[in-house]
Amino acid sequence: MVRETRSTCPYCGVGCGVIIESRDNQITGVRGDPHHPANFGRLCTKGSTLHLTASAEVTLQTRLLRPLQRLQRGGVLYPVGWDDALDNAAQRFAGIVQSDGPDAVGFYVSGQLLTEDYYVFNKLAKGLIGTNNIDTNSRLCMSSAVAGYKKTLGADAPPACYDDVRHAACIFIVGSNTAYAHPILFRRIEDAKRANPALKIIFCDPRKTDTAEIADLFLPIQPGTDVMLFNGMLHIMLWEGWTDAAYVAAHTTGFEELKALVRDCTPDVVAQTCGISKADLLEAARLFATSPATLSLYCQGLNQSSSGTAKNTALINLHLATAQIGKPGAGPFSLTGQPNAMGGREVGGLANLMSAHRDMANPEHRAEVAALWGVPTVPDKPGKTAVEMFQAAADGEIKALWIACTNPAQSMPDQATVRRALERAEFVVVQEAFSTTATCRFADLLLPATTWGEKEGTVTNSERRISRVRAAVPAPGETRHDWKIAVDFAQRLERLISVRPEPVEGHDASTFSELRQAQPERKGGLFPYPTPESVWNEHRESTRGRDLDITGMDYAMLEAAPQQWPLREGETQGVARLYTDGVFPTADGKARFVASAYKEVAEPRESRYPFSLTTGRLRDQWHGMSRTGTLGRLFGHVREPSLLMHPQDMDRRILKEGDLVHVTSKRGSILVPVQASSELGLSQVFMAMHWGEEFLSGMGSTGQRLAGVNALTTSAYCPDSKQPEFKHAAVKVLKA
Numbered sequence: 001m002v003r004e005t006r007s008t009c010p011y012c013g014v015g016c017g018v019i020i021e022s023r024d025n026q027i028t029g030v031r032g033d034p035h036h037p038a039n040f041g042r043l044c045t046k047g048s049t050l051h052l053t054a055s056a057e058v059t060l061q062t063r064l065l066r067p068l069q070r071l072q073r074g075g076v077l078y079p080v081g082w083d084d085a086l087d088n089a090a091q092r093f094a095g096i097v098q099s100d101g102p103d104a105v106g107f108y109v110s111g112q113l114l115t116e117d118y119y120v121f122n123k124l125a126k127g128l129i130g131t132n133n134i135d136t137n138s139r140l141c142m143s144s145a146v147a148g149y150k151k152t153l154g155a156d157a158p159p160a161c162y163d164d165v166r167h168a169a170c171i172f173i174v175g176s177n178t179a180y181a182h183p184i185l186f187r188r189i190e191d192a193k194r195a196n197p198a199l200k201i202i203f204c205d206p207r208k209t210d211t212a213e214i215a216d217l218f219l220p221i222q223p224g225t226d227v228m229l230f231n232g233m234l235h236i237m238l239w240e241g242w243t244d245a246a247y248v249a250a251h252t253t254g255f256e257e258l259k260a261l262v263r264d265c266t267p268d269v270v271a272q273t274c275g276i277s278k279a280d281l282l283e284a285a286r287l288f289a290t291s292p293a294t295l296s297l298y299c300q301g302l303n304q305s306s307s308g309t310a311k312n313t314a315l316i317n318l319h320l321a322t323a324q325i326g327k328p329g330a331g332p333f334s335l336t337g338q339p340n341a342m343g344g345r346e347v348g349g350l351a352n353l354m355s356a357h358r359d360m361a362n363p364e365h366r367a368e369v370a371a372l373w374g375v376p377t378v379p380d381k382p383g384k385t386a387v388e389m390f391q392a393a394a395d396g397e398i399k400a401l402w403i404a405c406t407n408p409a410q411s412m413p414d415q416a417t418v419r420r421a422l423e424r425a426e427f428v429v430v431q432e433a434f435s436t437t438a439t440c441r442f443a444d445l446l447l448p449a450t451t452w453g454e455k456e457g458t459v460t461n462s463e464r465r466i467s468r469v470r471a472a473v474p475a476p477g478e479t480r481h482d483w484k485i486a487v488d489f490a491q492r493l494e495r496l497i498s499v500r501p502e503p504v505e506g507h508d509a510s511t512f513s514e515l516r517q518a519q520p521e522r523k524g525g526l527f528p529y530p531t532p533e534s535v536w537n538e539h540r541e542s543t544r545g546r547d548l549d550i551t552g553m554d555y556a557m558l559e560a561a562p563q564q565w566p567l568r569e570g571e572t573q574g575v576a577r578l579y580t581d582g583v584f585p586t587a588d589g590k591a592r593f594v595a596s597a598y599k600e601v602a603e604p605r606e607s608r609y610p611f612s613l614t615t616g617r618l619r620d621q622w623h624g625m626s627r628t629g630t631l632g633r634l635f636g637h638v639r640e641p642s643l644l645m646h647p648q649d650m651d652r653r654i655l656k657e658g659d660l661v662h663v664t665s666k667r668g669s670i671l672v673p674v675q676a677s678s679e680l681g682l683s684q685v686f687m688a689m690h691w692g693e694e695f696l697s698g699m700g701s702t703g704q705r706l707a708g709v710n711a712l713t714t715s716a717y718c719p720d721s722k723q724p725e726f727k728h729a730a731v732k733v734l735k736a
């Protein structure tokens, strides 16, 4: 008999609801959930093929089904029992913490973990071990959006919702190939345009992607010049009297400084810098400011930048200056790349965040978290962010790494450094569902995790909506749930670290032992969780009184319907749209303009590296393809990796379609076929992010082992958000 289980799609941040069909403990089908408010039954190609990625055949070929360990680096993997595996891991971590201090270990987790998984890892690092060295691949995805919201609006809370697409009179899509990266949201935009042909859509991106097809105005700016564009638009709005002086006076601070900054951003300067016409610049400013409601949708084109935070704040400045916020159809709306980057941010699962949007630098906030967890203190020193963590491991400063549900040996920039880090670290644990990822090769201990269709918990999508994730089938083989692995490890570690460590020069060695000695005795220690719901209930309590307060929700309510936060105790429905009263979560209740001058990309193109390389997604693939790469049909759209280049640039270099080229940056080189594309401007090249060495090895066309495009990308990052600049590296291209 077919059983139906409601859950969510594990790919992008749209967070579509799915109904999983299963029979005899095997997933047999999937369809969109018609009642889920993110998608109302629709699914894209990735979501609608999920069941095929969970077939018995794919599971056998790709899944990690039992714990494995290596006795020496580079050696073969041997099966090991869970108890031995976790005892060993706890002893290695305890030993390193006691000899080198809490900051000698690091956790690198994932925006694809569920909120419950995230919560336990965060508490394990910050509450038990006493290090803030826990970061996540969300650092590569959303940290500039986090910093942008906090600096301007006072909290990491996207103010808009999907329904705003329907109410907008102007939609400004910038740095997002929404048609590919958030396909079901793009369907809403198409619906809105059909229902209201007067809706104006501005699309801004260096590439003329498929998203451009719906645009009334396309702005093909030079890579990395967004801040100049936004400041130039504000310059025009001021000249034309299109700003809202009353809103600015009543609800914001800092406008005079910003006005002074944008005075020099004249249309001539902006058009020249961004590579667009003055007429288009003027039209963009007019549509944005004078439309009854303007909604901005943005993603990695803004975030993955050495100016990521400045790009976010400069765009939010436009919304504040024109009062395009806090009303239906208006507001800045960051699209989350991953399915649960939002949930990770909510539990504070990043190296510079604290639980429930608390501030790490605030002693009262730290005390609140410590009290909630039943520990004396939580550390105040920000931990290592993703790039810093792998650099520290490469330098020998971090000696043990725990990597969960992510594949840094493909997805991090500057692969040479990342791989050096994984080789140098004394102990690397990889907690994974798939045995096929590049990072598995570097693991001393591989711990098999459950994945989509097997897990219970919650996720939060781009519009702050929390959905239940449900298991349709039992855990295969010896796999365990991610939260459970973290708990089983933490409980062992908790027992081991009751011995006072020797003081270590240069850090507060007392944190670790005092924390343990001062703890109240409680059943189950710091991690007394029998179920994911018990974890979630503790997280829920941590949000009481915060901007993301969810004390009015419980699993039973979420069983009935997904809910948006905040939803406080006693309330029955979440809040669709924030700041409708013009009051912001800052000390004075006012939003803050941030004056950020335009800065060039970290690595401008120059005579030896004359091309701008940008990276991005394909329509039918996801991240490193550990799941989507198992299905032949998802290669129907794009069959193999290639470097896209403008036809004129190919002519100048006497390159033909399919010729192999060496693409080289200061960090590495890859060999790949070239393909003509008029999507790109001159002197720009593009390569999809999905292909890594596992998929390219032994392929007929090249026969090369490649580390993928991240052999080339730079780890230069935004000084505020620490998000690396995947969206620009200077490269040269030579015929092989």
Ligand code: SF4
Pocket: 009, 010, 011, 012, 013, 014, 015, 016, 039, 042, 043, 044, 045, 046, 047, 048, 182, 183, 184, 185
């Ligand atoms: Fe899944 Fe995103 Fe496609 Fe929805 S739009 S089905 S969440 S990949």
